[in-house]
Amino acid sequence: MKRRSTKQREIVYDALMQLYHPTAEEVYEYLRGAFPSIGRATVFRNLAVLAEEGRIVKLFFPDEVAHYDANIDGHYHFVCRRCAKIIDLSVTKRVSFPPREDFVVDTQEVNLYGHCRECHECCQS
Ligand SMILES: [Zn+2]
Numbered sequence: 001m002k003r004r005s006t007k008q009r010e011i012v013y014d015a016l017m018q019l020y021h022p023t024a025e026e027v028y029e030y031l032r033g034a035f036p037s038i039g040r041a042t043v044f045r046n047l048a049v050l051a052e053e054g055r056i057v058k059l060f061f062p063d064e065v066a067h068y069d070a071n072i073d074g075h076y077h078f079v080c081r082r083c084a085k086i087i088d089l090s091v092t093k094r095v096s097f098p099p100r101e102d103f104v105v106d107t108q109e110v111n112l113y114g115h116c117r118e119c120h121e122c123c124q125s
């Protein structure tokens with residue numbers, strides 16, 4: 001099957017570059033302003049294809065809908081428990097484990113949880 005409409009895919013990709021770890025719904029809301037004719041299904045499908053192609057990363061957090069990340073350099077995330085903000089953490093030294101025979105790792109995701117600065121300050125006052 002021929003993949004149609006790579007133009008729409010680039011529009012979705014560009015939106016992802018502007019947003020910071022958005023959900024598919026947030027990408028759709030963002031694009032709807034500039035492209036009123038774009039459909040929700042189109043946005044969701046193109047995000048899935050981009051993730052499949054390895055141009056973006058689909059992130060899963062416990063009890064959360066998936067978020068998308070245009071930053072594909074392996075990095076970790078900080079997640080605020082209060083406002084759910086996701087902040088990139090650059091990794092200077094990756095954690096390594098002794099090799100094992102009972103599984104093969106293809107993705108490494110590390111999430112740190114706590115309170116972002118804004119939420120930390122408002123918790124204290
Ligand atoms: Zn916060």
Ligand SMILES: [Zn+2]
Pocket residue numbers: 021069071075076077087088
């Ligand atoms: Zn990220």
